[in-house]
Amino acid sequence: MWTETDKAFMQRALDVAERGRGRVAPNPLVGCVLVKEGEVIAEGWHDHLGGLHAEQMAIHDAESKGKSPNGATAYVTLEPCNHYGRTPPCTEALLWSGVKHVIVAHPDPNPTVRGKGFQVLRDAGITVQSGLLEERAAEQMKPFLYWCEHRRPMVTVKLAIDANGSVDDRSAEAQRFTSEACLDEVHRLRKDCDAILVGAETIERDDPSLTIRRVETERQPLRVILDPKERTNPDAIVYNDGHETVQIGSDFTGLLPLLNRLGDMEKQRLLIEGGPTTIHSFLQEGLVDEFYLVRSEVTHQMPIASNIDGDVLKQTGLSLERTEKWGEESVEVWKRNAAL
Numbered sequence: 167m168w169t170e171t172d173k174a175f176m177q178r179a180l181d182v183a184e185r186g187r188g189r190v191a192p193n194p195l196v197g198c199v200l201v202k203e204g205e206v207i208a209e210g211w212h213d214h215l216g217g218l219h220a221e222q223m224a225i226h227d228a229e230s231k232g233k234s235p236n237g238a239t240a241y242v243t244l245e246p247c248n249h250y251g252r253t254p255p256c257t258e259a260l261l262w263s264g265v266k267h268v269i270v271a272h273p274d275p276n277p278t279v280r281g282k283g284f285q286v287l288r289d290a291g292i293t294v295q296s297g298l299l300e301e302r303a304a305e306q307m308k309p310f311l312y313w314c315e316h317r318r319p320m321v322t323v324k325l326a327i328d329a330n331g332s333v334d335d336r337s338a339e340a341q342r343f344t345s346e347a348c349l350d351e352v353h354r355l356r357k358d359c360d361a362i363l364v365g366a367e368t369i370e371r372d373d374p375s376l377t378i379r380r381v382e383t384e385r386q387p388l389r390v391i392l393d394p395k396e397r398t399n400p401d402a403i404v405y406n407d408g409h410e411t412v413q414i415g416s417d418f419t420g421l422l423p424l425l426n427r428l429g430d431m432e433k434q435r436l437l438i439e440g441g442p443t444t445i446h447s448f449l450q451e452g453l454v455d456e457f458y459l460v461r462s463e464v465t466h467q468m469p470i471a472s473n474i475d476g477d478v479l480k481q482t483g484l485s486l487e488r489t490e491k492w493g494e495e496s497v498e499v500w501k502r503n504a505a506l
Contacts, residue, residue: 168298175199175206175241176271176299179220180306182211183243188357188383189214192432194244194310196220200228200265202238207231214384221246221256225263236264243303245274245296246283257286270296271303275314309360309435312455318422318429319436321453323445324355325474326460326495332469333442334371343464347493353380355458359437361388361428365444369398376404376439388412388433390424392444421451442472449474449482457484457500460492 176199183197190212198220200208208231210223218226221242228235246256246268260268268287273296287294304311312320326344327333335343342349356362362376369391376389389404389411396415404411414424428436438445438454448454457479476486476498484500491497 171204172241172269172298175201176243176269177302178206178209179241179243180271180299180302182209183220183306184211186212186214188378188385191215191360191385192310192313192434194307196242196244196307198224198243199241200224200235200238201241202233202235207233207238208235219247219256219259220244222254222259225259228263234264237266238263239267239269240265241269241298243271244307245270245272246287247274248283248286255283257283260287260292261290265292267293268295269298270294271299272296272307272311275311277314309358313429313432313434316429318425319360319433320455321425321436321438321448322355322359322456322458323438323448323454324352324458324460325442325445325472326462327472327474328462328464328466328469330465330469331472331475332466333472334470335466336468336470337466343466344460344462344495345493348460348495349493350380351492351497353378356387356437357381357383359387359435360433361390361435362437362439363390363392363444364438364440366391366393366395366398367443368440369393369402369404371441373399373402374404374439375407377407377409386410387437388428388431390414390428390436392440421448421453425453442470442474445472445474449478452483454482454484455502457498459498459500461496461498463494 179197179199183195186195193212196212198210199206208224208228210220210227212220225235248255248257284294309320356378377386386409391413393413393415479500484502486498487501488499
């Protein structure tokens, strides 16, 4: 059905969509390429929240170059919207531009769209096809699709352990034991998340800022502190640095209600960076969708066991998907089967 040329154009749309990473939530990453007579005449992406959508930017790009989109084919990674939100409908922009053919990677499951964009375009006589590189598009916008289906955030855990599975060394002051390059990757992971969660002990022991600092970003994640006994120090960094923090205190009644609450706030991906107690509670409830287990060659002198290994992760429904290198550390990436 699809030619290699079609695939190449859609892959380009997926590539340009990446330029909006960390900048558009709660909207998904979207890219658009306009093709005419076998050549790309313009491209666009959703660059920032409230900014032009991918289709609108591509049309503007064509016009700024003096090229008419009339009669062109639009390759778009997500079904064009047909409602007024922060911007006018993308279907209107496509109709106005004179595009004759729209090829889409993934339908939009959001109830405000869900097929309506396709129907409006078809009713206007535009040829619409869907499903080109759909799986790649789904992977790119996974948190958005997960939130549309479950109305709560996808849960990602990051845990660093030493050579023997320890998370901390009680013989020393609290300190990081992974490499600088590994820390860079952690901050890239944070950039892809809307909220970061830790428990009270992590705040008391480490007093972390839980912000994105080592990669460029235009937003900071919501910090969520599980503190049912309300014992964290009010002078802790997270309560005083001007960035948004939610403390879950004595009114905390469970993990799923917490995720539902975050979902209502349009948080689509939650990163848990807490200690073993917090992580185990989410694992036991079956609420972890992906797990980054970071292994260091360091050996702690007075170790605190994580009691988390491959067997534990398998028992909670996760499967090892791949391994990576983050600087000097090796990382196992575990995913829940059929997480979407």
